[in-house]
Amino acid sequence: MSDKGMTFSCAMIRALIQGRKTQTRRILKPPPPSWIYTDDQPGYSCLTPKGHIEFRGRYVDPDGEDHGPASKFIKLPFLKGDRLWVRETWAVASIYDGMKPREINPEDIPLYCGIRYAATDERLGIKDRSASFMPRWASRLWLEVTDVRVQRLQECTAADAEAEGCVWDSADGYDVWYVPGARLPRNGATAAECYSILWDSLRSDPTECWVANPWITAISFKVHRENIDKPLPRCPHGEPWEGGSCAACEEEDEELA
Numbered sequence: 566m567s568d569k570g571m572t573f574s575c576a577m578i579r580a581l582i583q584g585r586k587t588q589t590r591r592i593l594k595p596p597p598p599s600w601i602y603t604d605d606q607p608g609y610s611c612l613t614p615k616g617h618i619e620f621r622g623r624y625v626d627p628d629g630e631d632h633g634p635a636s637k638f639i640k641l642p643f644l645k646g647d648r649l650w651v652r653e654t655w656a657v658a659s660i661y662d663g664m665k666p667r668e669i670n671p672e673d674i675p676l677y678c679g680i681r682y683a684a685t686d687e688r689l690g691i692k693d694r695s696a697s698f699m700p701r702w703a704s705r706l707w708l709e710v711t712d713v714r715v716q717r718l719q720e721c722t723a724a725d726a727e728a729e730g731c732v733w734d735s736a737d738g739y740d741v742w743y744v745p746g747a748r749l750p751r752n753g754a755t756a757a758e759c760y761s762i763l764w765d766s767l768r769s770d771p772t773e774c775w776v777a778n779p780w781i782t783a784i785s786f787k788v789h790r791e792n793i794d795k796p797l798p799r800c801p802h803g804e805p806w807e808g809g810s811c812a813a814c815e816e817e818d819e820e821l822a
Contacts, residue, residue, distance in 0.1 A: 566646040568793065571708070572696045574767060576746030578653045578684035580730035581706055581788050588728040590764070591642065592773055593715060593780040598637055600624050607715050616641055618715050643713050643784050650793040651706040652699040654683035656691045666700040673702045675795035680705075707793040708786035718764070719757075719778045726756035728785070731763070 571589070573581065580586035597607070601622035613619045617638040624635035643649070657678050661669050670677040680703050681688045721729075731742050733756075742759035754762075761775040773779055791797045 566644070566648065568648045568650060569643070570652050570699075570701065570704075571649040572652040572699075575654060575684040576744060577730060578651070578682070578706075579746060580744070581651065581708075582685070582790065584788070585732065586728070586730040587788070588725060588783060588785050590718065590721070590729070590781045590783050593639065593782050594642070595639065596780055597639060598622070600635070601637065610636075612636070614638055616644060641713060641715070641782065643710055643782060645710055645713060647710040648793060649708040649710065649784075649786065650701055650704040651708065652696045652704065653706075654693050654696045655699050655703055656681045656683070656686075656688045656693050659691050662692060666694075666698065666703070670700070670702055673700070673794075675702050675792040676705065677702055701793065704792055705790070707789045707791070709789060710784055710786050712785040714783040715780065716783060717778050718775060718781050721757050721760055721783075723756040725783065726760035729760050729763070731756050731759045 573589075577586060577589075597620040601620040605621055607618045607620045610619055617640050620637045620639065622635060622637070624632040626632060657669060657680055661678070681691065682705065683693055726742070727733075730744055732745060734741055734743060742754050742756045744759065744763050765774050768774060771777065789796075
């Protein structure tokens with residue numbers, strides 16, 4: 566298990582907070598070599614090193630010589646049990662302009678100095694700071710990785726697209742999948758088509774676009790609405806205890822009443 570930072574757009578931050586997003590897809594780096602079998606799924610064998618995935622194929626060297634069956638082991642960037650603290654666009658008071666995050670909060674106190682978040686908060690008169698440079702102490706969400714799959718991007722199913730934050734809307738007689746805060750697909754688009762538009766809107770590299778169908782890691786997770794280093798009090802069921810109790814606690818209370 567390891568802790569890593571992961572950046573999300575404002576639209577995806579809102580999806581995380583609202584419970585609409587429980588998956589994310591990231592480009593697999595480095596990509597597998599060109600000589601792997603195109604009709605074979607990556608997997609594991611007794612030879613696969615821990616924390617890696619195995620691609621099988623037939624190795625042909627640059628001179629064209631065929632060396633027979635071969636395997637390529639690629640280290641997985643994420644593993645089940647990893648904790649991902651979420652980076653997002655943020656801001657602090659203007660008195661901190663020109664100061665680095667370390668200078669603002671040298672003791673790394675979680676959620677220090679009244680942070681504002683672009684996805685949900687007004688920020689009049691203060692300057693946004695890049696999500697890429699959000700420090701761990703400023704993060705308000707972390708993700709507990711529950712599953713990691715390696716696959717082609719276009720293997721994304723309708724259920725996967727919904728778990729990525731796509732929403733079905735039939736208001737006013739228009740049936741459409743869309744992502745709140747992101748570019749809308751055409752009316753009647755499928756969930757996967759909706760996700761493909763979202764994917765392409767966040768990337769400029771043509772080798773990473775939907776049509777290119779790159780290899781990706783599909784990460785499933787549980788969202789924790791707290792700083793990774795400052796957990797909220799928890800009820801007996803392990804859920805954050807925010808101003809009362811969780812749904813399971815309330816059901817138990819009703820049964821005892």
